[in-house]
Amino acid sequence: MYLTEREQRMLSGEEGYAVRKSMEILVALGDIYGADKLIRVGSVQVAGVSYHNLGDAGLEFLNELAKDGKVKVLTTLNPAGMDLENWRTLGISDEFAVKQNLVIDAFRKMGIITSCTCTPYFIGNLPRYGEHIAWSESSAVTFANSVIGARTNREGGPSALAAAFVGMTPAYGLHLDENRAPNIYVQVNVILKTQSDWGALGYSIGKKAENRIPYITGIKDAEVDELKSFCASVVTYGAQPLFYIKDITPGSETQSPPKEKVTIEENDLKEAYEEINDPVTDIELVCIGCPHCSIKEIAEIAELLKDRRISLSTEFWVATSRLVKQVADKRGYTEIIEKAGGKFACDTCMAVAPLKGRFKSVATTSAKGCFYSRQNKMATRMGSLRQCIEAAVSGKWN
Numbered sequence: 001m002y003l004t005e006r007e008q009r010m011l012s013g014e015e016g017y018a019v020r021k022s023m024e025i026l027v028a029l030g031d032i033y034g035a036d037k038l039i040r041v042g043s044v045q046v047a048g049v050s051y052h053n054l055g056d057a058g059l060e061f062l063n064e065l066a067k068d069g070k071v072k073v074l075t076t077l078n079p080a081g082m083d084l085e086n087w088r089t090l091g092i093s094d095e096f097a098v099k100q101n102l103v104i105d106a107f108r109k110m111g112i113i114t115s116c117t118c119t120p121y122f123i124g125n126l127p128r129y130g131e132h133i134a135w136s137e138s139s140a141v142t143f144a145n146s147v148i149g150a151r152t153n154r155e156g157g158p159s160a161l162a163a164a165f166v167g168m169t170p171a172y173g174l175h176l177d178e179n180r181a182p183n184i185y186v187q188v189n190v191i192l193k194t195q196s197d198w199g200a201l202g203y204s205i206g207k208k209a210e211n212r213i214p215y216i217t218g219i220k221d222a223e224v225d226e227l228k229s230f231c232a233s234v235v236t237y238g239a240q241p242l243f244y245i246k247d248i249t250p251g252s253e254t255q256s257p258p259k260e261k262v263t264i265e266e267n268d269l270k271e272a273y274e275e276i277n278d279p280v281t282d283i284e285l286v287c288i289g290c291p292h293c294s295i296k297e298i299a300e301i302a303e304l305l306k307d308r309r310i311s312l313s314t315e316f317w318v319a320t321s322r323l324v325k326q327v328a329d330k331r332g333y334t335e336i337i338e339k340a341g342g343k344f345a346c347d348t349c350m351a352v353a354p355l356k357g358r359f360k361s362v363a364t365t366s367a368k369g370c371f372y373s374r375q376n377k378m379a380t381r382m383g384s385l386r387q388c389i390e391a392a393v394s395g396k397w398n
């Protein structure tokens, strides 16, 4: 990979340890994937924030980099293992909280904005169409590539951090036009009614597309929250963090439909629900906000929970970014949700919080949430927001 004189100096350590380490990572990646140069990135989003996943070795790695590492571009974080303010309310141990705070301190030292969210585009980390970025969180990467039309590979935590310290990333993969062309045509022959239907659609398309980029037709309309849900699901059950929906997402007007064609019928969606749902009726946790809730979703939750009461046998969590919650506070939604017995899980999520062994079952609107909850040994139920609220109030899935 070609390096400018300045880049060579960074690689030789002239700009310190963190920059040298970062250049080593970026050059290795560039060589593996055949990049010819580094390109500037407009922003970075770093995953690998939960102490639950990092452990002490990860914390040590971050502390080493934080000694002299300072990010060169706008950089935000993916969810951490706990709500950074109200972790006790969510049943997190003091021991875990101490370690998680050390992780956040290390990121803060690096100049990173420690807003921990997988929907950074709702809180100011919003790239423009065509902008090169280096993001890690798979649902956010898919949203950035497909809904915004920015350009990013799915970075690992270390490679995203490296891009932040250098302000650049190797030009390969989804940064290049030739790798962004769709290669499977998906005709959708179903009407989608709820956000969980979008999750089920993501499951079906992800499974059929495998490692190919879908060009999707048959969808007449889509709200941002529905696309957010679809992004999380299609990349979890498929592989590529990029899709086109004709007349809805950017770039679909210039791409041609690929020859190979598959269809999505009612039966596919039914199968997706059957695969994602376990035959469990007692629900111990209901979690909404995978990916993190928008203010519109929180307003809907408040509307459905008004003057109601969550079952004593169930916890109800709303996962969102702290900034979006602040808007919910001002609008009075927080008060309604908390009065009903619900809790906010800011900065964190159902996949990265240490939940294994705490709940046996979970209900959610999110297909991705179900995927990760199963890894945490929970039985899963996916349904509409209304179904999830009813489950929270009755403690049962009907």
Ligand code: F3S
Binding pocket: 078, 079, 118, 137, 139, 232, 289, 290, 291, 292, 319, 348, 349, 350, 351, 352, 368, 369, 372
């Ligand atoms: Fe976000 Fe966690 Fe879901 S990172 S997409 S809430 S699994």
